[in-house]
Amino acid sequence: MTVYSYDNSVDEIKPPATSVGVLGWMRSNLFSGWFNSVLTVLIVALLIKTVPPFVKWALIDSHWLPSGVGCGDGQGACWSVVTANLRFIIFGFYPHDLQWRPLLAMIILVVLLFYSQNRNHWRKALVWGWLVGLAVMGILLRGGLFGLPVVESSQWGGLPLTLLLSVFGLTAAYPVGVLLALGRQSEMLVVKSLSVVYIEMIRGVPLISLLFMSSVIFPLFLPEGVTVNKILRAQVAIILFTAAYIAEVVRGGLQAIPNGQYEAADSLGLNHVQIMRLIILPQALKIVIPPSVSILISAFKDTSLVVIIALYDLLKTTKSVLSDPKWMGFSAEAYIFLAVIYFLCCFFMSNYSRKLERELDTGL
């Protein structure tokens, strides 16, 4: 009988050098087949052609000093247009020495957002925290209480206005949207048809038409002598618009609840309001959290449309800086700065929404 034992003299056969390590990775991910190889070479050539000149323009040859020294030499980017006007771009016409108030409001908002990110913190107290937080933000912006001087809403602008319109818009639109979604599911013909007409009509028209409506028609709706300021009117338009989209998202959630839940609740003897409040909505709203974040993202992007009715949001303040003869011709730099702000906010939110989707997906 032969005893087989491990023979140390035979080395382990290693995989070929071209299929492991960096080389292997490159072979399987960049040069698998002639088509991919050609594609890779072309793209690398394109990147070499575009990226270094852009970096040179944006960073190496650029000018940063608020005085704008050296701008207009045609060489590099002139970020001075941003650094010199940063406060105006961010805060608009808000009085200069009171700008700590919107800044503080934004910090509260960011802190609340970051705190709410963790699902362990989702308790009833958090909802109250949000309501209190929103109220404090409103007071900070408006003033008039606790000895803060009043700042008229016509002076609000920039990033706080953008955030205000989107965050308050979504908060106020949510209950309306839920009501509309319930209305659409209702068995009462009148309620159902009114909800359907409203939702489909709003979803069929562009936001601009609602903003026009808020700026030119809304004043006609009010009795003589009553005026509502421009920001509030735009806010109402955004709420009415967002509510229709929320209604559709919530409807998706409602439809995902199995019929057995309704029947079980019925057999427990709960009435319609109780069924909705205690059984259906808590489950349905949990399902629709990720798509709701997407709605927040689009609401945040859509607030930029208030430029068209001449509200001084982030985009409008930038545009008015660019119409200053001193800074004419540097639009690319200013717009890139804005794009970075918008991108960071939306990227944060969409990443969060994806993470939430994974966490909430219990595989049912």
Add this chain to the structure above:
Amino acid sequence: MVVAGEEKIPFFNDPAKRSLIYQFGVMVTVAFLGYYLMSNTLTNLERQSIATGFDFLEKESSFEIGESLIDYSAADNYFRALLVGVLNTLKVSFIGIVLTVLLGTIIGVARLSANWLVSRLAAIYIEVLQDIPVLLQLFFWYALFYEMLPAPRQALNPIAGMFICNRGLIFAVPADHPVWAWMGWTVLAVLVAVYVMRRWALRRLYKTGKPFPVFWSSIALMVSLPFIVWMLGGAPTKMDVPQLLGFNFQGGISLSPEFAALLLGLVLYTAAFVAEIVRAGIQSVNKGQTEAAKALGLRSGKVLSLVVIPQALRVIIPPLTSQMLNLTKNSSLAVAIGYPDFVSIANTTINQTGQAIEGVAMIMAVYLGLSLLTSALMNWYNKKIALVER
């Protein structure tokens, strides 16, 4: 349930009656609100002496429009001006949708590419362009065209007969000749012929099992017939080349910077969303389907066209429809960069006549109409390709 009559149910506990009462309440509230707003509006209109009704459509518009698909001058009435706006909206939406679907499909496929570099770049494109407001992108492209491009006198001339300057993209077109119209008709005739041929080929395939190369014969027809017509018509080669006269170009066809910026912004933005939809659609097709198709001996082109794409389309079409609608609705942002679309012209009309209610109502009606039309078309197509279950 207790049968009515045995025991009297109080009317407020009878669900049917209660629902009637609720509905009546809602109706009264809505009607009252409507009446209140209406009466306020009428008083306000009277006080500000603003006319009502659509009589203004007949009046002379007395404003010029930069670009138009039909003949238009300031002496025409508002109706014609608004018609120009509708056509401009349709133009940018239609071209935009076609380009978006093309670009979005390419990027969506690139996102799934085995090539790491390609798929990374596609992912970056999708993430970045989705997260920047479309209005900001429009402003950016418009400013880029306006500031970076030279004046007409120093226009860039990348290829003969094409000029790029801050007045837009101007390029040469073949000079006017009846042959071009005939060729257009020929193309239409070939399209009809291809349709008929395809049906015939399918019927033959089902009956006899013999395939017919529909694709290549269509291409051959499409190329050869118009060419023959062109030769018969005397093979005109004269071109209408743009000439610099004074401050601007004359002749040729020009794409205004407003149109170009609007189209570019809308297409790049929406394509990012379409790419995600296409990616999800392709990924939704089970891998077993591809493997089974290969096991049946289908070539890889046939695997795609007969097995994967038809199944992916079912997932893709509904969200794609809503992206098309989004593009159409977003084309209303043209008003911000001065492209004369419907909203922009309706806005001018509102400012001139003061009849805001009619103006906004028309904007809403036109977009609602466009939305309904697009969804109807896409629903028809969706139904055609939907899974037929036994």
